[in-house]
Amino acid sequence: MEFGDKIKELRTKNQLTQEKFAICLNVTRQAVSNWENNRNLPDLELLILISSIFHISLDELILGGTNVNNMTEKLIKDSSKTRRAKLNMITTLIGSFLLFFGVACLFIKMNSVEYIDTSGKLQENFYLLPLGFLFIFVGIIVFLVTGIRFIVEIVRTRTKGE
Structure with a gap:
């Protein structure tokens, strides 16, 4: 599962609109939309905040399963x-x-x-x-x-x- 799909699934499962989710993260609604459409990826601090909001581990949020997705590749390249x-x-x-x-x-x-x-x-x-x-x-x-x-x-x- 791609990172954007994972974010959208978690957000809708917790009955949050893009606007409410953006307010929780102190970002714009457009940033959330870009993440969900795989146009952009959040930085590490936001990933930690997202994982705490949805009460999931960073592994589950980033990897989303056993396959390496674009978020994992970005984190490896950034480091x-x-x-x-x-x-x-x-x-x-x-x-x-x-x-x-x-x-x-x-x-x-x-x-x-x-x-x-x-x-x-x-x-x-x-x-x-x-x-x-x-x-x-x-x-x-x-x-x-x-x-x-x-x-x-x-x-x-x-x-x-x-």
Whole structure:
């Protein structure tokens, strides 16, 4: 059974009009109509509210039986997109921090004082140069890999959709 059919059946069984059901969910009547005609699907918070109104489990509401329907596919796809977005955000933050630390190392090296101590040794912060360049290089690599993965994913979803 499709999700829209399940919503309509539950609503009519509980003698609710689309208008009354929409008021219970704090949405418009058109939203309920779109769900029942399988034009749109409610978000997760509304699914939880619907299951509590009709006193059924989320499994029964979403799956409606043993077959996977469009609601289940939407939830799986949304969770996959969320995971990818979080991964992209984390890698972007890591790349940003690496670039920042690299630039900071180079800035500190530029502004540090080099001197010769009493024993005749040159005192300088030479290690900051390779460290700064390493951070910048790794940050750029992280950005490139994240960007390429993002572009590949966009191309992959567009070719699947066509």
